[in-house]
Amino acid sequence: MNRNFNICVIPGDGIGKEVMPEAINILRAVEKKYNLKFSFDTKDWSCKRFNEKGAMMPDDGLEKIQGSDAILLGACGFPGVPDHVSLWGLLIPIRRKFGQYLNLRPVRMFEGLKSPLKNREYGDIDFLVVRENNEGEYSEIGGLLYKDTPEEMAVQQSVFTRKGTGRVMHAAFNLAKGRKRKHVTSATKSNGILHSMPYWDARFKEIAMEYPEVSTDQFHIDILSAHFVLHPDWFDVIVASNLFGDILSDLGPAITGTIGIAPSGNINPERNYPSCFEPVHGSAPDIAGRGIANPIGQIWSAAMMLEHLGCLEAAADIVSAIEETLRTSDCKTPDMGGNSTTQELGKVIAANL
Ligand code: NAD
Ligand code: IPM
Ligand code: MN
Secondary structure: OOOEEEEEEEEEOOOHHHHHHHHHHHHHHHHHHOOOEEEEEEOOOOHHHHHHHOOOOOOOHHHHHOOOOEEEEEEOOOOOOOHHHHHHOOHHHHHHHOOOOEEEEEEEOOOOOOOOOOOOOOOOOEEEEEEEOOOEOOOOOEEEEOOOOOOOEEEEOOEOOHHHHHHHHHHHHHHHHOOOOOEEEEEEOOOOOOOHHHHHHHHHHHHHOOOOOOEEEEEEHHHHHHHHHHOHHHOOEEEEOHHHHHHHHHHHHHHHOOHHHOEEEEEOOOOOOOEEEEEOOOOOOOOOOOOOOOOHHHHHHHHHHHHHOOOHHHHHHHHHHHHHHHHHOOOOOHHHOOOOOHHHHHHHHHHOO
């Protein structure tokens, strides 16, 4: 098995720069323990760079990192640069150029965390949001017409392809097959959205037939969001379009206590490009610079990266250290109801490895 990995590290903006060092410390710790070797190639690609040089990354940025074994990203976007400029200048090109069409966002209720929902505790919430990551509602197709006139209009085209819907749904069913409950929920909105969502439903129905051992249901996104709050225990794997998956993957961790713990993997399943691992959260400008961000989303993302790279024991060890820390320690950042710092929590997790 390969034990030497070149990791492209992009801390990015805001709290991304604060949580990344904690993930790197953890990786350095498992490196010794499991006889691995990481070479970190750290890039300063960010809004700060945009303000200094006029671009989030160099013109040949993606070519430079495409030989990496994986990318570990913090967060991207900060006030001062319009969000669509920063995100379409860095994160979204990474997802698209590297064929990372599968976005995996696990949601779990940990022991030691308090859910904002009444009567929900450890074990009640354990699902996986499988988000389509390359098409759907996120597209460059569209524009403004008759700008600065009374007829001004904005057009934004959604794109749902046979290939794009098929590959994400197949992935969701294959992942469900390996889980205890073997259940897939489709997030739709085929009552109000006339073309793309009935197409999504038809594709779901067609692909579900290939997996008789997996049970299914589907909900329109409005009531599905409500069910996340009222019946989070109903869900196992949820397959969703780019936008619906984005929304559900903030709501999911929020009902487990905090979005600060949520990890994600932007996966290129064919492995002809690096995959990119990043917390679900953003740069949190409201708390950035204070050293109080929760580093767990970043650390768990690093564990997902190791799993993808085949370092299964090291990955499981990191997740266990997170579990043990939340279960046994009072060291919690403010989003989890405590008053510890990012670094203090990072140290306790490292000590629990
Ligand atoms: P956000 O996730 O940055 O913050 C939302 C709220 O959650 C804030 O109150 C924040 O303090 C809190 N929060 C988030 N992560 C936390 C953590 N680790 N610990 C404690 N509290 C945490 O979302 P936003 O405010 O909508 O976006 C801010 C910027 O980040 C924008 O520029 C946005 O475009 C960008 N963004 C980037 C990514 C990404 O890089 N993948 C994801 C989401 C948002
Ligand atoms: C996420 C983020 C991004 C997305 C934004 C910042 C473009 O919200 O990774 O969840 O919508 O994909
Ligand atoms: Mn999001």
